[in-house]
Amino acid sequence: MGLACQVLVNAALQNGVRRLVLSLPEPLSAFSAGQYLSLTVGEKAFPFSIANAPGADHLELHIKATENSADSALVEQFLDGHPSSVTIAYPLGNCFLNQLPEQPVILIAAATGITQIKSLFDWLITQQYAQKVHLYWGVVTPEELYLDDYFKTAAAGPNITYTPVVSRDDTNWLGRTGLVGEAVQHDLKNLNDHLIFVSGSPGMVYGTLDLFTATGFDAKNMRSDVFDYAPRAL
Numbered sequence: 285m286g287l288a289c290q291v292l293v294n295a296a297l298q299n300g301v302r303r304l305v306l307s308l309p310e311p312l313s314a315f316s317a318g319q320y321l322s323l324t325v326g327e328k329a330f331p332f333s334i335a336n337a338p339g340a341d342h343l344e345l346h347i348k349a350t351e352n353s354a355d356s357a358l359v360e361q362f363l364d365g366h367p368s369s370v371t372i373a374y375p376l377g378n379c380f381l382n383q384l385p386e387q388p389v390i391l392i393a394a395a396t397g398i399t400q401i402k403s404l405f406d407w408l409i410t411q412q413y414a415q416k417v418h419l420y421w422g423v424v425t426p427e428e429l430y431l432d433d434y435f436k437t438a439a440a441g442p443n444i445t446y447t448p449v450v451s452r453d454d455t456n457w458l459g460r461t462g463l464v465g466e467a468v469q470h471d472l473k474n475l476n477d478h479l480i481f482v483s484g485s486p487g488m489v490y491g492t493l494d495l496f497t498a499t500g501f502d503a504k505n506m507r508s509d510v511f512d513y514a515p516r517a518l
């Protein structure tokens with residue numbers, strides 16, 4: 285059954301990303317960091333990761349339109365109408381954290397996959413997680429790094445690293461380039477000593493998994509929603 289939420293904020297954030305803040309629905313249902321909800325639009329429902337950590341009095345979504353997608357156009361048209369309330373189903377997804385991992389964590393996001401990763405990242409920080417957290421964010425162009433300042437500030441602590449990685453050649457970009465998985469593999473040699481979360485499209489997630497397993501990584505150390513909603517044929 286769908287749950288009604290008030291829309292508290294519906295505004296452009298940066299570079300085509302919309303920030304939607306919803307009141308917590310009644311009856312209240314707890315979620316864990318990394319889970320998602322489905323947003324009802326007409327007869328359909330679309331999954332969006334919850335971008336904030338549990339414990340707040342709201343649910344935050346970051347939504348980016350996909351070019352040439354009728355479904356995405358439907359979502360945009362609905363939200364452009366500034367509804368005062370929306371219907372959601374939540375919490376969804378099995379790729380989450382509700383207890384602190386014993387080993388250090390690597391968080392890998394591609395594009396809007398950063399939303400799920402932000403919830404995990406924020407939760408680890410609020411829990412004062414003492415192990416290392418390595419956050420990598422892969423994008424095509426630097427303009428897509430709409431949370432760059434946020435993560436730079438949050439990564440000031442000694443246990444946290446934040447590495448944005450841009451895949452398209454850009455003369456103005458002085459940071460890391462290439463594919464995000466390759467950057468992780470280059471920097472961290474002991475991947476099996478970490479718990480790794482990957483958020484992005486199925487192609488990106490499986491590409492990263494294959495890259496890592498080719499050099500001895502054990503797939504059981506990787507978590508992603510993709511493994512549930514787009515399982516690979518055996």
Ligand SMILES: Cc1cc2nc3c(=O)[nH]c(=O)nc-3n(C[C@H](O)[C@H](O)[C@H](O)COP(=O)(O)OP(=O)(O)OC[C@H]3O[C@@H](n4cnc5c(N)ncnc54)[C@H](O)[C@@H]3O)c2cc1C
Binds near residue numbers: 349353396484513
């Ligand atoms: C579990 C899940 C969570 C999602 N969370 C978000 C979100 O927080 N913000 C957002 O803008 N879109 C998110 N999406 C994609 C969103 O559901 C679609 O954009 C939407 O349904 C419109 O359809 P589409 O044709 O664009 O979908 P698709 O063609 O399925 O997706 C298009 C875009 O969504 C991205 N995407 C795919 N899977 C995920 C994922 N797991 N997390 C984040 N991005 C993903 C892709 O990289 C691509 O850029 C999520 C999708 C899934 C399956």
